[in-house]
Amino acid sequence: MTGRRIVYPPGGKMLKSHSCGELRLDHVGQDVTLAGWVHRRRDHGGVTFIDLRDREGLVQIVINPESSKDARTVVETLRTEWVIQVMGKVNKRPADMKNPSIATGEVEIELAKIKVLNPSKTPPFSINDDSDVDETLRLRYRYLDLRRSRMQRNMKLRHQVTKFIRDFLDERGFWEIETPILFKTTPEGARDYLVPSRVHPGEFYALPQSPQQLKQLLMVAGTEKYFQIARCFRDEDQRGDRQPEFTQLDLEMSFVEREDVMALAEELFTSLVETVTPTRELLSKPWPRLTYQESLDRFGDDKPDIRFALELQDISDLVQGSGFRVFEGAIEAGGSVRGINAKGAGSYSRREIDGLTDFVKTHGAMGLATIAISDDDEIRSPIKKFIAEDLLKAIIDRLAAEPGDLLLFVADSNEVVYEALGKLRLHLRDKLQLVDANVLAFCWVFDFPYVTWDEEGKRWDPSHHLFTAPMEEDEVLLDSAPGEARGQQYDIVLNGYEIGGGSIRIHSRDLQEKAFKLLGLAPEVAQERFGHMLEAFEFGTPPHGGIASGIDRVCMILAGEPNIREVIAFPKNQAARDVMAGAPSAVDPKQLEELHIAIIEEKG
RNA sequence: GGGGGCGUGGUGUAGUGGCCUAACAUGCUGGCCUGUCAAGCCAGAGACCGCGGGUUCGAAUCCCGUCGUCCCCGCCA
Numbered sequence: 001m002t003g004r005r006i007v008y009p010p011g012g013k014m015l016k017s018h019s020c021g022e023l024r025l026d027h028v029g030q031d032v033t034l035a036g037w038v039h040r041r042r043d044h045g046g047v048t049f050i051d052l053r054d055r056e057g058l059v060q061i062v063i064n065p066e067s068s069k070d071a072r073t074v075v076e077t078l079r080t081e082w083v084i085q086v087m088g089k090v091n092k093r094p095a096d097m098k099n100p101s102i103a104t105g106e107v108e109i110e111l112a113k114i115k116v117l118n119p120s121k122t123p124p125f126s127i128n129d130d131s132d133v134d135e136t137l138r139l140r141y142r143y144l145d146l147r148r149s150r151m152q153r154n155m156k157l158r159h160q161v162t163k164f165i166r167d168f169l170d171e172r173g174f175w176e177i178e179t180p181i182l183f184k185t186t187p188e189g190a191r192d193y194l195v196p197s198r199v200h201p202g203e204f205y206a207l208p209q210s211p212q213q214l215k216q217l218l219m220v221a222g223t224e225k226y227f228q229i230a231r232c233f234r235d236e237d238q239r240g241d242r243q244p245e246f247t248q249l250d251l252e253m254s255f256v257e258r259e260d261v262m263a264l265a266e267e268l269f270t271s272l273v274e275t276v277t278p279t280r281e282l283l284s285k286p287w288p289r290l291t292y293q294e295s296l297d298r299f300g301d302d303k304p305d306i307r308f309a310l311e312l313q314d315i316s317d318l319v320q321g322s323g324f325r326v327f328e329g330a331i332e333a334g335g336s337v338r339g340i341n342a343k344g345a346g347s348y349s350r351r352e353i354d355g356l357t358d359f360v361k362t363h364g365a366m367g368l369a370t371i372a373i374s375d376d377d378e379i380r381s382p383i384k385k386f387i388a389e390d391l392l393k394a395i396i397d398r399l400a401a402e403p404g405d406l407l408l409f410v411a412d413s414n415e416v417v418y419e420a421l422g423k424l425r426l427h428l429r430d431k432l433q434l435v436d437a438n439v440l441a442f443c444w445v446f447d448f449p450y451v452t453w454d455e456e457g458k459r460w461d462p463s464h465h466l467f468t469a470p471m472e473e474d475e476v477l478l479d480s481a482p483g484e485a486r487g488q489q490y491d492i493v494l495n496g497y498e499i500g501g502g503s504i505r506i507h508s509r510d511l512q513e514k515a516f517k518l519l520g521l522a523p524e525v526a527q528e529r530f531g532h533m534l535e536a537f538e539f540g541t542p543p544h545g546g547i548a549s550g551i552d553r554v555c556m557i558l559a560g561e562p563n564i565r566e567v568i569a570f571p572k573n574q575a576a577r578d579v580m581a582g583a584p585s586a587v588d589p590k591q592l593e594e595l596h597i598a599i600i601e602e603k604g
Numbered sequence: 605g606g607g608g609g610c611g612u613g614g615u616g617u618a619g620u621g622g623c624c625u626a627a628c629a630u631g632c633u634g635g636c637c638u639g640u641c642a643a644g645c646c647a648g649a650g651a652c653c654g655c656g657g658g659u660u661c662g663a664a665u666c667c668c669g670u671c672g673u674c675c676c677c678g679c680c681a
Contacts, residue, residue: 046638060641080631099641122632125615129642131630132616136673190680210681236680237605303681362607362677464681491681501681550681574674 015085015117021057023104027090032109034059035085035117037147038078039128048075052086052109053128055152060099060108061086067111074114081120081127087113135565139579142570154567158555160276162229165249168268174225174251179214181207181231186529188466188519190234193244201596207233207245210548213533215252216467216505219544220536227251229551240563241497241553244576249500252546258488258504262444265492265500265547269554273440277558283307283441291447296414300338300422302448305496307441308434310425312338312418315409318394324386326369330411338417339369339399339409342428346373346404353406359427360410365420369409371396377403426496435495437560443493450474450487451518459520464489466519467533468503469511469545482518492549499554502547509537 016035023032036054050061063075078084088109099105125133127147138145145151166176185192185206192206208214210232218226230250238244253261266287273280288306295304298311316336319327327337342348348356357368371381371392384392399407410420429435450470451460460482462468470478474485492500506512512534516526527534555567565571572578592599 040641040643042640042643044638044640044643045636047640048638049640049643051641058641062639065638094639097639097641102641105641122614126631129630134611134615134673137615234680237678239680240675242680364677498681548681575672579673 016054019056020052020054020059021103023059023090023107023109025092025106028092028107030090031087031112032090033085033087034061034109036083037120037127038080038082038084040080041075041078043076048072050075050078050084050086050111052084057104058102059104061088061111062091062108063111068113071111071114074116075111078116079120079122081123082116083118083120085115085117086111136573136579139565139571139573142580146569150566154555154559154561155569157276157559158551158567161272161551161555161558164272164275165227165229165268168271169225169227169251172225172264174227175223176228177218177223177226178228179208179211179218179230183208183214184529186213190236193233193235196595196597198594198596209234210248211250212465212467212548213530215250215546216533216544217536219252219254219505219507220539220541222254222542223252224254224542225252226546238572238574238576240565241550241556243552243564243568243571245572246564247551249549249551250546251548252544254542254544256504256543256545258446258490258545261502261504261545261547262446262490265502265549266442266444269442269492269494269500269549273558277440279438280558281436281439283439287442287444289444289446292445292449293447295445296418296422300418300420300425301496302445303491303493303496303498304422304443304445305426305429305435305441306443306493307436307439307495308429310340310342310428310434312340312421312425313399314338315395315398318391318398319387322387322391324383326367326383326386327411330413330417333413335411335413336417337409337411338421339395339407340421340425340428341399341401342406342408342432343402344404345406345428345432347375348372348406356408356424356427360420360424363420363423364416365410365412367410368424369411371401371407371409373401373403373405373407375404439495440557441495444490445493446490447471447486448489448491449483450478450485451482453483460518462515462519463487464501464503466515466521466530467505467512469506470515475511478514478518488545490547492547494554495557497553497557498550499557500547500549502545504543504545507537507541507543509534512537 015033017033018027020034020036034052036052039051039053039058042049046065048063050063051058052061063072086109088111090107091110093106093108123144124137124141127144130148130150146155182195182205185194185204186209190209192209195205195207197203197205211228211230215226228250230248231245232248233245235244236242270282270285273282283306290304292302295302297314298304300312314336315338316331319337320331322328330337353370353372360368369383371379371383373379373396379392396407401407408424410417412420448463450463452463454461464487469488471486471488477485488504490502491498506515513523513526516530552564552567556564559567561567570578570580577583
C-alpha cells in the first residue's frame with residue numbers, strides 16, 4: 001500500500017530535507033539533504049554510486065570525477081551501514097540508466113557535500129538482503145535485524161493494524177482505557193508471572209493473563225464501550241504462535257447480545273484486511289459460521305482451516321458389524337471410525353504412509369488404517385483381508401475416492417479421532433500444498449460446550465473462562481447435565497489459527513456463584529479470589545460481552561510469516577529468554593533481600 | 605517434563621570413517637576499472653568442524669554426555 005508521503009521541514013529542523021524513498025521526477029532540480037545508511041557502494045574507479053537507505057526506501061547517489069575532491073575522499077572510506085548525510089541535486093536519470101526495480105529509479109542525486117554521521121562495524125549478518133540467518137543471531141542483534149526490509153515491513157504492517165483498529169473503534173464510540181499491569185493472581189488457567197511486593201513481605205502481584213476482570217468492571221463502571229491494545233502475560237511453554245508476553249485487542253460492550261459482538265468484530269476484521277492488505281483474497285464475506293460440533297465433525301478441529309476441503313467422513317455406520325475388531329471395538333467403546341481422502345496421495349510409498357502413521361501416533365491415535373488406490377485402480381490396504389469386499393467398496397464410495405487417492409482412517413474415542421485426523425489434515429495440507437497463501441479464510445465457531453470434564457482433575461473446566469455466560473436456555477442444565485450446556489462463546493478463526501474469542505458474560509452475582517460452584521471453586525475460595533467481581537455484580541451491572549483477539553497472530557498471518565516472533569520487535573526465544581539483553585538474569589542478593597525472597601536451589 | 609531436527613570461516617551451505625593440508629557462495633581486506641544498481645575483474649586473509657569424553661591405526665563424519673537453538677507432545681485460549 002502507498003504510505004503517507006513523509007515531508008521533512010525545510011530549513012534544517014532535521015538532518016534531512018526529504019526521505020530517500022520519497023524522491024520522484026517531481027523533485028528534479030531541487031537541492032536536497034538526505035541522511036541514512038549506506039546500503040551499497042559501487043566504485044567504478046571514476047564514477048562511484050552509493051545506494052542510500054532510510055526507512056522509506058533507497059535512492060542512488062552519484063559521485064563523478066567532477067565532484068569535489070573532499071567528497072570523493074570521504075566516499076572512498078564509506079562502508080555498508082555507515083550513517084551519512086548527503087547534500088546534492090536531484091537529477092533525472094538518462095533513459096537507459098533508469099532502475100525500474102526501485103521506486104526512486106527515475107532519479108539520482110548528484111553529490112555536492114557529504115558528512116559521515118557515524119561509521120559502522122561490519123555487521124554480523126547482511127542488512128542489505130533478506131538472506132536466511134540463524135534466528136539466535138538475529139535475536140542477539142535484533143536492532144540490526146529490525147533494520148532489514150522484512151522486519152521493517154512487518155513493523156510497519158503491525159503499526160497499520162493497530163492504527164486501523166484504534167480509528168475503527170474510536171469512530172464507533174469506544175474508549176481506549178489502560179488497565180493495570182500489576183494485578184492479582186488467578187491460579188485458574190495459565191500460570192501467572194508473579195511480582196514480589198517490597199512493601200508487603202510475602203505478597204505478590206501477578207501480571208494479567210488478560211484484562212478480563214478489569215474490562216468487565218469497566219462495564220459495571222458504565223463505560224459501555226471499551227477497548228485496549230493490551231499486553232498479556234502467561235508463564236507457559238512457548239510455541240511458534242505463543243510468547244510469554246503477547247498483545248491482545250481487548251474489547252467489551254454493554255447492552256449487547258452475542259450477535260452484536262460478532263457483527264462488530266466481523267466488520268472490524270473484514271475492513272481491516274481490506275484496508276491493510278488489499279491484495280489478499282478474502283475467501284468469503286460474510287464469514288461462514290460453524291457450530292463447535294460441526295467444526296469437529298467436518299474438520300476434526302475447533303479452529304478449522306477452511307481454505308481446503310479434505311473433510312472428515314464418518315464410516316462408523318458402515319463398519320459396525322464388519323467383524324473387524326479394531327473398528328468395532330472403537331465404536332462399542334463409544335467412539336467412532338472416521339477417515340479423510342488424501343486426494344492424489346494414492347501413489348505414496350509404504351515408507352511415506354508409515355510416516356503418516358507415526359504422525360497420528362504422536363497425536364494419540366493407536367494407528368492409521370489406510371486404503372491406497374493406485375492410478376490404475378489397484379487397491380493396496382492392510383485392512384483388505386479383514387473386511388468384506390463390498391464393505392471396502394462402500395467405504396471407498398463414502399469417501400468419494402477415485403484412482404490416485406489415499407484414504408486414511410482412525411478408530412478411537414471421538415476425542416482422539418478428531419485430534420488425530422484434524423492434525424493429519426493440516427499435515428497433508430502442507431505436504432500436498434493444498435492452500436493458496438494469498439487467501440484469508442475467516443470463520444466463526446460458536447455453541448461451544450459450556451464446560452468440559454477434566455478426567456485428571458475430576459472436575460469441570462470452563463471451555464472459555466470463568467465469567468462466560470451459559471446459553472440462557474441451557475442454564476437449567478447446569479445442575480442436571482453440565483456437559484450438555486452450551487456457552488455464549490464465539491471464536492474467530494483465520495486460516496486455522498484461533499485469532500480471537502469472546503463471550504457474553506455473566507452479570508449477576510447468583511449466576512456467577514453458581515458457575516464458580518460448578519467449576520469447583522469453594523465459596524470461600526471464590527470470595528477470596530473474585531470477591532471484588534461478585535460484589536461489583538450487586539451494583540447494577542449491565543448485560544455485557546466482548547471479545548479479545550491476538551494481535552500478534554493476526555499480524556503474523558497478514559504478514560505471511562511462519563511465527564509471531566517475526567512480528568514482535570523484541571521477542572523471546574523458545575526458552576522464554578531475551579537473548580539480546582540476557583533476560584531473565586540473576587539479581588543482586590540485596591535486591592532479593594529487599595523483596596524478602598530466598599532462592600531455593602534445584603534439587604538433584 | 606517428554607520426543608525429534610539442527611550446530612562446519614563473519615553469514616549461508618557442502619562434506620556423514622582415510623581422497624579434508626576441510627570445499628562453495630557471499631561478506632571482509634587490498635588493487636584495477638567513468639554508468640552501475642546483487643556492478644565486474646585480480647589478489648589475499650579468514651573455520652582445526654558447539655563443548656567434553658569415548659570407539660578406531662585413523663573422527664567434522666560413529667557412540668555417550670553436555671550446552672545452544674528450532675519444531676512437536678504435555679501445558680497453554
